[in-house]
Amino acid sequence: MTNIKIGEKHLVIKVVAMPRDTNPSGDMFGGWIVSQMDLAGALLARQITKKRIVTVSIDNLVFHKPVHVGDCVICYAALEKTGRTSITVRIDVHVERRSNFVEEKVTEGRFVFVAVDPDNTPIPYADA
């Protein structure tokens, strides 16, 4: 395992919100935001486990504020808990607003990943 500590925040993804991923109201589609969070969590989990991982659950997901086209979306990942085969990662999404460059938190959630072998059977990763 790497020496990533519990609770330590890591900037994992920084990306501009593009118009192709909007909802019918013109703001960013929630599913796109969740996919960025899933990717961010998976990157941190994979760095720690050094194994192939799959997402097993997502909870505590809250969309606090909308994301607008052109905002810079920033995903912070923090290791919350390690298990035998699973790993829990908290994701906070911030944006740097295109309009005024102010950074604010827009979404948060908790993602659980499981280390798996090629047959998708959970495997321990502590020896990684």
Ligand SMILES: CC(C)(COP(=O)(O)OP(=O)(O)OC[C@H]1O[C@@H](n2cnc3c(N)ncnc32)[C@H](O)[C@@H]1OP(=O)(O)O)[C@@H](O)C(=O)NCCC(=O)NCCS
């Ligand atoms: C993830 C998967 C391999 C787990 O299989 P499983 O038979 O439930 O595994 P187990 O019961 O042995 O549990 C394995 C670990 O997952 C955890 N887990 C299982 N279900 C969970 C849930 N709903 N929420 C949180 N953790 C869960 C267990 O606590 C255990 O953790 P630990 O080893 O650290 O104690 C299986 O459910 C699966 O393949 N799901 C589909 C994954 C997927 O396609 N994701 C989307 C794309 S990445």
